[in-house]
Structures are given as structure tokens and as C-alpha cells.
Amino acid sequence: MKAVVFDLDNTLFDHTGCAVAGLRSWVTELGITPTDELIAEWFVIEEDQFNRFLAGELTHQGQRRGRLRAFLPVLGLPVPVADAELDEVFTGYLTQYTNNWIAYPDARPALEVARSNGWRVGVLTNGSTRQQNAKVAAIGLADLIDVVCTSEALGVSKPDPLAYQRVCEALGVEPGETLMIGDNLELDVIAARAAGLSAHHLDRAAGATLTQLVGRQ
Ligand SMILES: [Mg+2]
Helix, strand or coil: CCEEEECCECCCECHHHHHHHHHHHHHHHCCCCCCHHHHHHHHHHHHHHHHHHHCCCCCHHHHHHHHHHHHHHHCCCCCCCCHHHHHHHHHHHHHHHHHCCCECCCHHHHHHHHHHCCCEEEEEECCCHHHHHHHHHHCCCHHHCCEEEEHHHHCCCCCCHHHHHHHHHHHCCCHHHEEEEECCHHHHHHHHHHCCCEEEECCHHHCCCHHHHHHCC
16 A cells, blocks of 8 residues: 545544534524434435535535525524525534534544555545635644545545546555545445545444554555
8 A cells, every 4th residue: 555545524523523512502502402303303404415515506605505494494493585694694503513623533643654654645525625624724634644635626526436536646646556444335435446446444333443444454
């Protein structure tokens, strides 16, 4: 191996943890008790709207507005008609989400192992360039990562084989000498292998850790 490529959300970056914490604070600010059912509904809506962004049906801001149009009625709140008002409401959530941004404790040690192996280090993430780079910087990992490739910047998203090939090109390595690690079995493992990379699945629920997967060759 000459390089390792990590997924970002729920791999290096604890998206679900940050989103749950942020959502609880924001919903409370709105005067509503955040229940597990409300939180589960938020994630169903988030996935639906984010997939529409990845499919090119919505802009990144558009999927945020779509999330609120679907979620505010769940809270029993009125939906503003004007986009600017919706954006202002979303800022309330975004502020709380951003306040909770954090890396998994094993992220930095895993990147350090990769560096000590002499590997190039990349990130391949489906998301917006501005937000994903802001996350990498905020969680203090930017100094250990050579390349961050977002679906927005690449113009293709996982599982398109081109996405994996482009991150390898950006790192100056061949797919056959690159390891991909991520939490999503389909996007980070099966599709990565189909594009010619090696891949390990980060199944945290089953006890897998990033340091273990980077070390296991
Ligand atoms: Mg992920």
C-alpha cells in the first residue's frame, strides 16, 4: 500500500453524535422536548434530502430547506414561505451542530499510523466542499491529510467508480496500491473494491476501530 483514503462522516468525524447533540439543543431552543422519535424522524428526512442533493436534484442549501419543510410540521411548527426565513431557521440547527463537531478518538491515532507507514492520506466524502473542509479543520486533522476530495468538487459521488479513481489521482497513486476505510459497506467498501482499491469496513457497532483497520494489512 502507498496510500489510505478515509470516508469522513461517521468514519473520522462523528456526524451522528454531533447531529444528535445539535438537534437536541436546537429543538429545545424552539421550546419542544427532543424525543428519540423526533430525532429518528430527522435522520430519515436528512437521508432522503441529502440523497436528492447527491443526485443533483437539489443544491446543498436546497436540501437544507427541504429538511425543514419536512421536519417543522413534525414539530408542529409553521413552515416559512420565504427561502431566506427557512435559511435563518436552519442556521439555528447549524450553529448547534457545528458547536458539537468532534472527531472520533481513534481518528488522529489512525492517521498517525498511516503517516508512520509512509502512506499518502486522503479523504473521499459525499458532501459540500466548504462544509467538509471546515469539519476537517475544526476537528484538528487537516495537518495529517494530504487531499480532501468532495463529491461537489469532483462532480461525481460515491459509488461512482470515477470518485475513487479521482482521489487516487489526486494522491498520485494507483487504485491497486490504495486502501479505503469507511463506515458505509456499499459506498466505502463494495464500490471501492469495484474501482480497484482494497477496502476495510469500519463497523463500529461490531467493535472495529480505525487504528485496528489501518494496522491490519
Ligand atoms: Mg460515512
